[in-house]
Amino acid sequence: MSDNLKLASLELAGLISGKSNNHNRINELKSILTYHPGQPSGNGVKDDVERIGIYKATMINGEKHFERDIEAQHYFGIWPKVNTIPPKKKGKHRIVMFGESVARGLFYEPYYAPPVILEEILKKCHSEDTEVIDLAVSSVGPDQILDLCKRAFGLEPDTYVIFAGNNWKGIGVTEEDLDAIMASIGSGKINYEKIKQILGNAVQHFADEFFSKLSALTSGKKIDLLFIIPEYNLMDYKTSVVQKDVSFVDVNTHEWLEVKTKTEKAFEEGDLEKVKMLSEKLLSLNPLHSLAYEWLAYCSLKEGKNDEAREFLEQARNNTMFSLKRTTPGINNVTRKAIIASAAKYNFPTLCLKEVFSEHLKGNLPGRELFLDYCHLTTEGIKISMSKAADRLVQIWTGKNISPEALRDYKISADPAILAAAHFCAALHNAHWGQGHEIINHHCRQALDSHGETIKAMTSYLDMISRKAPWLVNKETHYLKNSNFGKQIAGGINIEMESFKFNDIVFVESILQAMKEKGIHLSEKIEDLRQSEYAIGTSKVDLLQTYYLPSTFDSLVSFNYRETSFYVENGSRSNFHFVTSDKLPIEIDLTYRTPNPAKADEKIEVYVNDDLFTALPQEKNWKSISLKIPQKYFKKGMNNLRIHWPVPLTNDVVHTEDKMKDLILALTPSWGEIHTFYCRQLLN
Amino acid sequence: MNVIGISAYYHDSACCIIRDGELIAAAQEERFTRIKHDPALPVNAFKFCLKQADLSIDKIDAIAYYEDPVKKLSRQLWCGADYFNEAFTHKMDPSKPEREIREILGFGGKIEFVDHHLSHAASSYYFSGFKSAALLTMDGVGEWATTTYGIAKDRSIDLFEEVHFPDSVGLLYSTITSYLGFGVNSGEYKVMGLAPYGEPLYIDKLYELIQLKEKGQYKLNLEYFDFIRGNTMFSGKLAELMGQPVRKKESELLKFHLDVAKSLQVVLEQILLEKAKYLHSVTGEDNLCMAGGVALNCVANGKLLREGPFKKMFVQPASNDAGGALGAAAHAYAKHSGNNIKSAPLRSVFLGPEYTxxxxxxxxxxxxxxxxxxxxxxxxxxxxxxxxxxxxxxxxxxxxxxxxxxxxxxxxxxxxxxxxxxxxxxxxxxxxxxxxxxxxxxxxxxxxxxxxxxxxxxxxxxxxxxxxxxxxxxxxxxxxxxxxxxxxxxxxxxxxxxxxxxxxxxxxxxxxxxxxxxxxxxxxxxxxxxxxxxxxxxxxxxxxxxxxxxxxxxxxxxxxxxxxxxxxxxxxxxxxxxxxxxx
Structure with missing residues (x-):
């Protein structure tokens, strides 16, 4: 090795690590070090196999089939359960349907997926020679749909149907947009209008680009196209547990929290006038939060003002697009309008389910008769949407409509066991996305009413969720995996998440309640199981393990967002749950800090089961303390320990190469952090 | 004084904790994440170590990291990596270890960067129980060093000679491992196990690849290697030299492959013996401490002890990069506390989690x-x-x-x-x-x-x-x-x-x-x-x-x-x- 080269590399490494601005010298050293011939050739292996997602082209008897590639089996769960896509037969009219989980018919798939139903309707009402190829994929984004559209030419399609829009949150945001948003949050006061405008423009721009690319892609291909725009379950709309907290931190946050507390009280007391007044105040403090709109919608519905309620609920949905925390997927009005405008610009026909459902419901708001959860459709929702889609397609192909009578006659004869499993899956999905008890209970009851097998599925789930053992080794998992529940759940839970244990309190309580109503009493058994598996004993238990953290999936995902080895709270409250007896006091070892200071006199409040236990000082650096909590604070079974953090005064504005991360840190700063959180019983 | 040691970002990342001179816990991240040779920052092992030592983060005096990221970057730049290409920037960022220790582990205290081979040497010496010893470390590569020679006495380590990348006995072994159709960083044991089935018929050919020089030095003939910037360890010339094509993974093992494995083992042992004799002559020590991936070649170790000049030998049980965490922590502890490691001589490596x-x-x-x-x-x-x-x-x-x-x-x-x-x-x-x-x-x-x-x-x-x-x-x-x-x-x-x-x-x-x-x-x-x-x-x-x-x-x-x-x-x-x- 040449010593000169080594010296040059050492000097360059020193300049880089010292973030030197001496660009001349850096360039000089770089040129010295480029003596090696050639560049690394890279590990990329050229893939010359024709693929469409998980499918790869295979020649069988001289004909091209697309078969599921075993190498892609990790992704099978989010794709249709179809092994082979055969070559198109002569005389067939082939529709390829792309879309997201709604298009997959989540929780009914593989039995009543929209592509299956669309094919049935078209065969019955139009022509037996129509077939629909299902290429809907859970969680797919718009760019992936475009890619699939390109690859699917290999299927010899006559028509494309794209059923999408639920996964378009955050699309089209450029680095320049992020810079502009960052600039709008300076001096501690967020410019909400500016953010709204930037993100709104980004969505419109993205939609334009999407349809422009789609137009270029399909140009000259003689492929008809229909874009179906989904709708949202407005009647059951609930701001999730995570979303209910502060969204962005600025000078108004303190007041926003105070008004929110007052509104919650007024809501509990049924004082709707006060709720309305306070909600307006909340919106003046933070117009991009959903909660106030949800409350206003509730008031409007109570007053029978459906149109006003729709507007408020759509505003609430719109505001989820501004959230940096995890939100339920789903269309909003901004995206819907952008899609309609852009599709029209490029002459693509659209079918807007908002209009379809509104017409079907005669102006009433869509709810659980059409939706299983926030956006996934019931069999009724699938039937209505696909009937209308079939009608539009026939109109596109022939200029004529299907006879209304024929469409009216079409029925999905649903198997009760499949319906039961779908309701159970919907209950679980609603629970894991922080939705209210009422909708979860509704689906639990529906599941039990639909089919007797639900009792076994629910009992198995309770066992599986209440034990520490990885789901994979649990004997109940085997039953669940092979039941309708296991087959239809795709995407809802993942039994392969061996180490990801959480308490699932809301869902477990809903199941127990629904079972109890049927005369099945399992509460005691589950309590015993929790005590045996998770109870705080005399050995230290780490309350930062996922089991003891908040009970909803979205909360847990939010917790993991920053990928730290310690707990970072980017909201005002931290909730922990643990199982104990009420027999002995408990000692807690806590190492915490509040890196972003609040007002000097504000304290960190620790509540045990809603009783204030102690208030701790803010600490800039890690501080370890030991708390001895008398047994009178505890109850036998599940207990809650809640920490109220004071509002950080400053936005932690940093500028790194990762602009999105900078923005997240600035808008959702850390309120408090916990490094150690051990809990154990004291033997008096 | 409480010190945490970390090795990460290459392969076999690990974490250990020394509490007041006692090695309380050590674990490799792969065991928790279930990703073989996981190179990620050992977050899970770190949390385990703190819990096992019953210490909170504010009671940790220092985190010792097992290599010098700036020196490492200089070698990467020398290799021709385009640091200014965005694709490489994140991977090679020399501030990454410190940044992630601060941001991900939440540590605000002193971070000590200990050179890679010093970490290896320290991992062996401080846990050997020897008052003084000669030190020999050998692996693929650290920052620049691939082999070091040193002497340790009374808690002080002096690495007085180094062989620098790309000359590396470890890489020679890995290159032939790869030529024989086994994985680099994982198949070296297999080649060692294969060797006794063969005859040493290719020693001369292998000495075309490496030339022993005076003192502790040696040189690789880079014509036969492509590991500096290529996607394989060897160049096309290696197969020409050996007279046989590269063995395909999982294909049949022929006598030729067995003979090459045996020849490689013999060459390694010869190099080790010769360099150990040199080290002994310079240091005059009776004790030898070894570490680095090459020190996991137990066949060579046995031969070295039987036929070499040293009377006693200590090989750190986790001699690979995982053990670098141990050495970095021990070095920082000895340097700052002025005390010996209490856990020496190391009698047990049951340092991981247990279950009731x-x-x-x-x-x-x-x-x-x-x-x-x-x-x-x-x-x-x-x-x-x-x-x-x-x-x-x-x-x-x-x-x-x-x-x-x-x-x-x-x-x-x-x-x-x-x-x-x-x-x-x-x-x-x-x-x-x-x-x-x-x-x-x-x-x-x-x-x-x-x-x-x-x-x-x-x-x-x-x-x-x-x-x-x-x-x-x-x-x-x-x-x-x-x-x-x-x-x-x-x-x-x-x-x-x-x-x-x-x-x-x-x-x-x-x-x-x-x-x-x-x-x-x-x-x-x-x-x-x-x-x-x-x-x-x-x-x-x-x-x-x-x-x-x-x-x-x-x-x-x-x-x-x-x-x-x-x-x-x-x-x-x-x-x-x-x-x-x-x-």
Whole structure:
């Protein structure tokens, strides 16, 4: 090795690590070090196999089939359960349907997926020679749909149907947009209008680009196209547990929290006038939060003002697009309008389910008769949407409509066991996305009413969720995996998440309640199981393990967002749950800090089961303390320990190469952090 | 004073903790994440170490990191990496270790960067128990150094000579490993195991690849290598020189491959012996401390001790990069406290997590399997020994997990070494690996001389010796009559020693075949659940978890096996083993 080269590399490494601005010298050293011939050739292996997602082209008897590639089996769960896509037969009219989980018919798939139903309707009402190829994929984004559209030419399609829009949150945001948003949050006061405008423009721009690319892609291909725009379950709309907290931190946050507390009280007391007044105040403090709109919608519905309620609920949905925390997927009005405008610009026909459902419901708001959860459709929702889609397609192909009578006659004869499993899956999905008890209970009851097998599925789930053992080794998992529940759940839970244990309190309580109503009493058994598996004993238990953290999936995902080895709270409250007896006091070892200071006199409040236990000082650096909590604070079974953090005064504005991360840190700063959180019983 | 040691971002990331001079805990991140050789910042191992030491982050005085990122970057730049290309920037960012230690681990205190080979040297010397010693470290590459020579005395280490990248004995070994169709950073053991089947017919050719120079130096002939910037370890010229094409992975092993493996082993031993003689002549020390990946070549270690100039030798049991965490922490502790490491000489590497019988009971209650729980450890040992004597293969999960690549009776697969079919059976049906690979014996320490040509204890399975047993031990005797012995005593490894004693009572043989509790391509098991899944996914006859035994023959496991196999297959994640990732 040449010593000169080594010296040059050492000097360059020193300049880089010292973030030197001496660009001349850096360039000089770089040129010295480029003596090696050639560049690394890279590990990329050229893939010359024709693929469409998980499918790869295979020649069988001289004909091209697309078969599921075993190498892609990790992704099978989010794709249709179809092994082979055969070559198109002569005389067939082939529709390829792309879309997201709604298009997959989540929780009914593989039995009543929209592509299956669309094919049935078209065969019955139009022509037996129509077939629909299902290429809907859970969680797919718009760019992936475009890619699939390109690859699917290999299927010899006559028509494309794209059923999408639920996964378009955050699309089209450029680095320049992020810079502009960052600039709008300076001096501690967020410019909400500016953010709204930037993100709104980004969505419109993205939609334009999407349809422009789609137009270029399909140009000259003689492929008809229909874009179906989904709708949202407005009647059951609930701001999730995570979303209910502060969204962005600025000078108004303190007041926003105070008004929110007052509104919650007024809501509990049924004082709707006060709720309305306070909600307006909340919106003046933070117009991009959903909660106030949800409350206003509730008031409007109570007053029978459906149109006003729709507007408020759509505003609430719109505001989820501004959230940096995890939100339920789903269309909003901004995206819907952008899609309609852009599709029209490029002459693509659209079918807007908002209009379809509104017409079907005669102006009433869509709810659980059409939706299983926030956006996934019931069999009724699938039937209505696909009937209308079939009608539009026939109109596109022939200029004529299907006879209304024929469409009216079409029925999905649903198997009760499949319906039961779908309701159970919907209950679980609603629970894991922080939705209210009422909708979860509704689906639990529906599941039990639909089919007797639900009792076994629910009992198995309770066992599986209440034990520490990885789901994979649990004997109940085997039953669940092979039941309708296991087959239809795709995407809802993942039994392969061996180490990801959480308490699932809301869902477990809903199941127990629904079972109890049927005369099945399992509460005691589950309590015993929790005590045996998770109870705080005399050995230290780490309350930062996922089991003891908040009970909803979205909360847990939010917790993991920053990928730290310690707990970072980017909201005002931290909730922990643990199982104990009420027999002995408990000692807690806590190492915490509040890196972003609040007002000097504000304290960190620790509540045990809603009783204030102690208030701790803010600490800039890690501080370890030991708390001895008398047994009178505890109850036998599940207990809650809640920490109220004071509002950080400053936005932690940093500028790194990762602009999105900078923005997240600035808008959702850390309120408090916990490094150690051990809990154990004291033997008096 | 409390110090945490970390190695990360290359392969085998790990974390350890020294509390007031005592090594309390150490673990590799792969055991928690289940990604073999996981290079990520060892977040899980870090949390485990703090908990095990009963310390919170504010009680940690320093974090010692096992290499110097700026020096490392200079070597990467020399290799031709385009730092200014965005794709590389994140990977090579020299501020990444400090930034992530601050941001991800939340540590605000002192971070000490200890050179890679100094970490290796310290990991051996500070835990050797020697007052003074000569130091020899050898691996693929650290920052620039690939081999270092040094001397240590009274807590002070002086590495007085280095061989620099790209000249590297470790990379020579890895290159031939890759040429023979095995993975870099994972297949070197296989080549060592293959060597005794061959003849040293290619020594001359291999010396075309490396030229020994004066003092501690040597030079690689880079015409035959392509690891600096290529996607393979070797250039096209290597195959020309050797007269045979590169062996395809999993293809048939020919006599040629065996002969090359043997030749490589001989060349390595010759280089080690010559350089050890040089080191001895310079330092005049009787004790030798070794570390670095090359020090895991137990065959060479044994030869070095038998034929070399040093009277005593200590090889750090986790000599690979994982052990760098240990050395960095020990170095920082000794430097700042002025005290010795209390855990020296290192007597045990049971430094990982442990689980209670209640944890195990809860796990098994969730499953559909029948099991037997014993009141006492002695009863469990007897019952296990009976099964071993009947020819059963046992998955053995006891106490704390080992640190380093060897299973030493905490997370082991055990069998009767006298059974002539056992080696093939375990290789094929249990470990799912190549048929030629040998297994190691564990023996009660006071019985060693009767069975092996070994005059001292070997608790970490780091050297080989000849089998001198009158009784045939086919399952653990390699083709050249050698064995990689682990000696076990009651004081340091009581549960395993108890089992060996029970087995001896039943059979008259105080030896068991001992191999790591994992299957090919997966890390050694860490938790009872990992052990359970490994048991389900292999042909192990009995699983012993603490005081509980599960017998495969007493259970219908078909459904469970099918589900676990399908899911494990889908989850498999691996790293690139075609080339060292220098950039």
């Amino acid at each position: 019988n209640a944890d195990i009971r809860n796990l098994l209650d969730a499953t559909s399997l029948n099991s037997v729980s014993y009141e006492t450890t002695e009863e469990m040992q007897k019952a296990t020994a009976q099964r071993l004597a009947k020819g059963k293969v046992i998955g053995w999960f006891q106490g704390r997990m080992e640190f380093g690549p060897r299973a030493l009776g905490g997370r082991s697969i055990l069998a009767d070494p006298r059974n002539p079919e056992m080696r093939d059976r375990i290789n094929a049906m249990v470990k799912k690996r190549e048929a030629f690979r040998p297994f190691a014996p564990a023996i009660l320490e006071d019985k060693t001389k009767k069975y092996f040509d070994l005059s001292h204890s070997s608790p970490f399975m780091l050297e080989t010796c000849q089998v001198v047993s009158e009784e045939s031990l086919p399952a653990i005797t390699h083709v050249d009559k050698s064995a990689r012995v682990q000696t076990v005593n009651e004081k340091d490894n009581p549960c395993f020693a108890g089992l060996l004693a029970e087995f001896e009572k039943l059979t008259g043989c105080p030896i068991l075949l001992n191999t790591s509790f994992n299957v090919r391509g997966e890390p050694i098991v860490c938790t009872p659940a990992d052990a359970f899944l490994c048991f389900v996914n292999t042909d192990i006859d009995c699983l012993v978890l603490g005081n509980t035994i599960i017998d495969r023959e007493n259970n219908n496991m078909e459904d469970l096996v099918n589900m676990v196999k399908s899911i494990i297959k889908r989850k498999k994640r691996t790293l690139n083993h075609d080339v060292y990732t220098f950039i």
